[in-house]
Amino acid sequence: MDGIALRVGAAFPLHVLGMQRAGEPPRELPEGAFCWEVTTGSVLPIGANCIIPVEQIRRVDDQVFFMGDELPAQGAFIHPQASDRTQGDVLLCEGQKLDGPSLAVLAANGVATPLVSREPSVCVVTTGDELVEVDEPVQPWQVRRSNYYAIMGMLQLHGFSMLEHRTLKDAYDETCAVLGDIIARYDVVLLSGGVSMGAFDYVPRALEHIGVQCVFYKVLQRPGGPLWFGYGSAGQRVVGLPGNPVSAMVCMARYVLPLLDQAAKRAVGEVVSLSLTAPVPRLAQRTRFVPVQVRGGEAQPFPMPTSGDFMGLPQTGGIVELSPGEGEAFAGTRVPFYPWA
Amino acid sequence: MDGIALRVGAAFPLHVLGMQRAGEPPRELPEGAFCWEVTTGSVLPIGANCIIPVEQIRRVDDQVFFMGDELPAQGAFIHPQASDRTQGDVLLCEGQKLDGPSLAVLAANGVATPLVSREPSVCVVTTGDELVEVDEPVQPWQVRRSNYYAIMGMLQLHGFSMLEHRTLKDAYDETCAVLGDIIARYDVVLLSGGVSMGAFDYVPRALEHIGVQCVFYKVLQRPGGPLWFGYGSAGQRVVGLPGNPVSAMVCMARYVLPLLDQAAKRAVGEVVSLSLTAPVPRLAQRTRFVPVQVRGGEAQPFPMPTSGDFMGLPQTGGIVELSPGEGEAFAGTRVPFYPWA
Structure with missing residues (x-):
């Protein structure tokens, strides 16, 4: 949080000792009416135990006045070390797809060369x-x-x-x-x-x-x-x-x-089920696959003029699967959906 | 369809003239009790107007006997030229993502160098x-x-x-x-x-x-x-x-x-909406984003211990958006879902 770091109980106005910049080792905060200016990402100065956001203060030269309604509590806006996870915690499991969040987790934890599965040829x-x-x-x-x-x-x-x-x-x-x-x-x-x-x-x-x-x-x-x-x-x-x-x-x-x-030893994703927007006849003895357009989380069956005609498929997002049976799957039936990719 | 090509009305047993292979120019089918063996993908022999699948015939040397219940009608199992689409039909629109189906459509129509949009750097x-x-x-x-x-x-x-x-x-x-x-x-x-x-x-x-x-x-x-x-x-x-x-x-x-x-001039996909499995408090004055796990087409809110803690995000598939308001979005509320990729 951008603001000032202080000891809870210090009497305002506070004297600003300077700037605790992000990436710098922690400064010392002496007892008394002192504070350090801090920025988001900076370490907590030694002796400080509370942050007041920049929006709640007014600065006149090296003096800082509190302009908010209520002083933040001890620990406010401080993210203590090991508060998210501690040593030994499992962060990623086998099969994890290396998407944005998991790459961030690897990088933040210093895992420059994670063990990955080999892509099949x-x-x-x-x-x-x-x-x-x-x-x-x-x-x-x-x-x-x-x-x-x-x-x-x-x-x-x-x-x-x-x-x-x-x-x-x-x-x-x-x-x-x-x-x-x-x-x-x-x-x-x-x-x-x-x-x-x-x-x-x-x-x-x-x-x-x-x-x-x-x-x-x-x-x-x-x-x-x-x-x-x-x-x-x-x-x-x-x-x-x-x-x-x-x-x-x-x-x-x-x-x-x-x-x-x-x-590829990827965790195989759970199959999504979608609700049909229109009835589809089942086949008595066979599983039937029907191309669908996905609209608002529902599957709209897409008519295929002939079995060999795939010219309309680019307008669809994938197929739904209807188990064998008599009659039709009614509108509203939830059916498994398989996307084209 | 793998089988024989004949004229409707030809009297069984039929004499097999040979094989009309896929990729070969069409053979001539004379009048009378004759047929050509055909394979899936082969052109229709000239004079033939019906296909009987291989499962419904029995062949003894060059003689073919019909073993089915009912003779297929004229045109059966024949895919006439221009029956899917005709010249001038629009097959793909601007913004179409080149996924499997659309690549198949381009290839089948001889479009070796489609006009595509430039990827932004x-x-x-x-x-x-x-x-x-x-x-x-x-x-x-x-x-x-x-x-x-x-x-x-x-x-x-x-x-x-x-x-x-x-x-x-x-x-x-x-x-x-x-x-x-x-x-x-x-x-x-x-x-x-x-x-x-x-x-x-x-x-x-x-x-x-x-x-x-x-x-x-x-x-x-x-x-x-x-x-x-x-x-x-x-x-x-x-x-x-x-x-x-x-x-x-x-x-x-x-x-x-x-x-x-x-x-990139891609058509921007419709935003999927998912149903919440548990209530989530709204923020009075702000839109709120909450990471979720997607299970069976529903969004399960994923608790985030602190705002800076992203170690759990790899277990989620994306975020849902809650509009500002009082109280909470109840379980079952449909909310827009944005995946991580």
Whole structure:
């Protein structure tokens, strides 16, 4: 607090001995009608036990007069050493995200080199002979590579930077060879496409051929049914995402971002639940994901004309999850929300 | 959809002419009992008008038998060109954040070099003679520099990267000279400390001296009262943040992050409102900010032992804002929430 430091009981007017500046060692305050001028951040002069804010005094040359109604009590506006925390207190726990407040805590406590978890390296592998690059001419029977950008964008906005990209043709032998090489060099492998039931959907077979252990294949959900997950022999996490862009983004938000938080030893955040502003039909046998706009803490379902149409998704903030069941989830139902990043 | 492409009305069993692979130009489907095998992502063969999924057929050599209950209708599982959007439709608006979905939209539409807004350059200036570096020995009358790390962390997590740092001693002439140099080179200048009423709080005077126009100084709020804001002659945004770490972080979350979104021409997101889980006393004459933990979409007020104690803030997700008034904001009151990043 900017003001004067004095002994409680000293009789006004007080003689100002000078300035106790922030960053200077403490001055001595003798007995009697004396005080030191102090600034916010300065140490308490030795002998002082009370601060009066500058707004409550009037200074005439070296004399200070008290202009307030009531003198502050002993200890007023003094922040004693070790009053916030003491030696041995736990300040940050494992998994703490290094956000503004936690960086301030580390810095204030002199922790210049905190122990952090290693960021997992991620390889994004996109498959599909129909894909052409974004800046190449496209034929009516081709589509531009887009899942790669969506996946990379979601990973980057989620705080990951050790990201690489490979492309695969729809050919079994090449798929096996390239995946075998990739799996040896990355902590996480995210494949896009090639996991459906088509004759050229080589990904599940190729992954098993190179020794990736399947944990599950296919989930009773829409979109995103043909999702594949397994572990490499060194614990690498391998995800086969559906090639449909909406499905791929839904699986990223719902499964892959939390999986990567876990791989990075980040504490996985609690899932936010939002209240629906309009009813949404459930699916009898499957979990349903619906894109939503978040407005005033509520989730407004966003209509998707067709399952492949993702042109409206930039207007949404993420998806909500509806458990399987009959009828509809009514307006006001609280449902889990997964943001796009 | 993986399956076969046929003409509606063709009599089963159908003869399979071969594979229409994804990425290949369309094949010809002659009249009669013929079909092409198709995969998800392949173009529709010329003459076909219906797809039957692979799950509903049985194949014996080159013959295909229908095993489903009901034949799919004309157009089933076909995604016609221009059915999602047509030429001239607006896909992304100004201010759109380039998240996963919007990157997918850009890529799918061949926009390899979208027009984006320039990121503002930011200089963080920390002041205070009492500050020592995080890895230096600290005396009892000194404190370690921590606001710098908190501010940089908040800016980085919010997506800003053109960040630099300068330090200032509490001296008027040096402050004027250094700030004059900085203001000429950055779009945004964020100062920490030196804005209170102390004799060495040179920042407001120095800013006015170098021609920064004050828009406001001091806000009826706690914490964060001595907040300064103004514009440089070229429209540079200049913020003087209080030196108290809690105050600095509160002002960053509440004012500076939205200000930077505006400077970057990002659409400023709608403020989320959360429901309080416990009552919080209001301040009669001032807006009050209270750190909260976000749990299940509700805001749980987090006790702060003293105004200078920020050691507990890493456990919180941000702050809520209570308007001035008598009494308390009851549990269940919806209040605006500002996250730490």
